């Protein structure tokens with residue numbers, strides 16, 4: 001799951017993960033994060049998600065990181081947002097009002113970027129990565145985040161031997177192993193979404209659980 005793999009997917013428009021609507025789970029559970037207006041939300045591996053706009057309209061300052069420049073440019077173009085591009089040797093920066101998207105590798109993020117982040121919204125970031133990378137991802141995230149940051153995490157769980165990822169299957173046990181040392185983990189909702197996802201049924205899955213967790217620092 002190297003960066004080139006994702007860049008190619010964006011080039012070929014193979015972006016089945018992208019939703020043409022705001023994620024209803026974000027709308028439903030945003031209030032569980034208990035965030036004041038004006039707080040800073042970090043969206044790792046953000047793609048061109050409409051959730052970025054929704055978070056901004058909910059009163060947040062939003063920072064996303066995404067390795068595909070095409071995804072970032074499409075986000076601003078599709079929403080007709082004026083954008084300022086600030087080149088940087090490591091992470092190019094695209095800004096439009098309260099939305100700040102960084103073009104580059106999540107693993108290159110400097111700690112200063114997230115120093116005042118109040119919450120993380122992870123939809124399809126953790127599950128985009130194979131197991132060994134997930135460990136690195138969580139270690140890096142915990143290292144970068146202030147200790148009081150909360151998180152809304154959305155995962156998928158299915159029989160990994162039936163289908164190869166991405167998206168990868170991440171079980172509740174793994175979420176607890178990865179985050180349990182630093183966070184209280186509350187499972188907010190778990191739904192079998194296979195009936196609405198025929199492309200996964202075609203790949204042989206018998207169930208596809210979408211789970212929403214709220215992570216609060218211990």
Ligand SMILES: C[S@@+](CC[C@H](N)C(=O)[O-])C[C@H]1O[C@@H](n2cnc3c(N)ncnc32)[C@H](O)[C@@H]1O
Nearest residue numbers: 006017045046047049066067105106123124128
């Ligand atoms: C499954 S998609 C989810 C996108 C978005 N969160 C959404 O809900 O639509 C994963 C995204 O992560 C990006 N990505 C993968 N590895 C990355 C990395 N190391 N650094 C930054 N972005 C990455 C991919 O280009 C892709 O857009």
